[in-house]
Amino acid sequence: MKKHLVFILVLLISALAMAQEDGRVFGVVINASDDSPLESVNIVNLNQVIGTTTNDKGEFSISARVNDTLHLSYLGFKSIKVRVTNDWLKFGSSNIELTELALALEEVVVNQLKLTGYLEVDIKQVPAPNDNYRYSISGLQGTGYEASKKSGLTKVIGSIFNPADFLHRMFGKKPNEMKKLKKMKEDDKIRNLLASRFDREMLMVLLQVDRVDLDEIVSQCNYSAGFIQTANDLQILDAISECYEEYKLLSRGRSRKI
Structure with a gap:
């Protein structure tokens, strides 16, 4: 009799667990x-x-x-x-x-080049060319993002061999949050949502980091300031995800050697 009661109890607990899961x-x-x-x-x-x-x-x-x-x-x-x-x-x-937000529009200043007709003067007004390479990024067609000439692996490698490095502290101490990157990339609704956003709010909430640290991660992964300023949230997600995968790969390689 006791065995039957235990069996029924186990079934009830399993049913409750399944109900919660589904x-x-x-x-x-x-x-x-x-x-x-x-x-x-x-x-x-x-x-x-x-x-x-x-x-x-x-x-x-x-x-x-x-x-x-x-x-x-x-x-x-x-x-x-x-x-x-x-x-x-x-x-x-x-x-x-x-609840609605009360938003105040900020003044936007548009700077135009004022040409004088003198080449030596006018050429100084032209912005310096951007020497960053351009890479494609998943989720976007026919476009890309910028990263500097220096390999992005350089700082990732540095974070492995220098425990005080920023990337080591962010990636190493937030493994549970960083594991969400893969799930975020797999959910089409989240990807579509991030592709239309530029405020970083969803990324900050999901990864449990503030805006300063989020931008610093991308910067330490060797993406340009121009990319950080203009990229949508999906691009930032892919950039961090790629950098984190490199970090994990190098970290495993180092552990095996030790």
């Missing part, structure tokens, strides 16, 4: 000021690294487990994080409010 949450995202539904809000499960967007009624559905964190972002609105609760999974849809 759970989905449903929700409606609305404008906090007038309760109107918000279409195309970006929702990312930070734990599972999967994404989705709301439909024209503000509705969404995404795979989630208890205590997963959902990150919601929408242009012109304050981004928020929402924790998935057992009640949410059990009882169905929930309304989530986003």
